[in-house]
Amino acid sequence: MNIKSLLIGSAAALAAVSGAQAADAIVAAEPEPLEYVRVCDAFGTGFFYIPGTETCLKFGGYVRFQTNFGRDAAGTSDWDSFTRAQFEVDTKTDTELGALRGFIGFRGNADSGIGSSTAGTSGNQGSGVFVDQAFIEL
Structure with a gap:
């Protein structure tokens, strides 16, 4: 009988422990977005x-x-490219x-400089990066 009481007691304790774990489930609150x-x-x-x-x-x-595509002073084919970026x-x-x-405002210019037929016609300010405009206003 002692073994029978021990088995029943162990089963009851196991059921109590597993039931307690299910009741103690942790609910985490969702963070606010x-x-x-x-x-x-x-x-x-x-x-x-x-x-x-x-x-x-x-x-x-x-x-x-x-x-720009065109002819230079010697009558040969000529071309020039220019890139500008403003941030x-x-x-x-x-x-x-x-x-x-x-x-x-920052500005960057890149001129290929390959041809001379378009020099100065597109308002190129040379190659490089510089501050185009900066101010504080109240």
């Missing part, structure tokens, strides 16, 4: 808030590629004195 990019419509389209601040930021720019960063924020704006 974070808003990494908030649209800033106070200063027009294309602006978004810098996370953690009330400053609005906008990136812009363009890439231009131009190729702009515009920031705006409201202050007690009004809107504060910071702007910087």
Whole structure:
């Protein structure tokens, strides 16, 4: 009888332990979704808030590629290519004195310089990267 009592007691203990584990299931709360990019419509389209601040930021720019074909002074075939890229960063924020704006525009030019028939006609400013425009406005 002692063995029978031991087996029944073990089965009861095992059932109690497994039942307790099922009752203690951990329910993890789902994190609230974070808003990494908030649209800033106070200063027009294309602006978004810098996370953690009330400053609005906008990136812009363009890439231009131009190729010219023609004849040079000697009457032979000639060609020239020119590439320009512009990158702009515009920031705006409201202050007690009004809107504060910071702007910087970088420009990069690359001229093949192969031909001389189009030199100076496309407004080329030589090859290189430079600050085209930068200002702070209040």
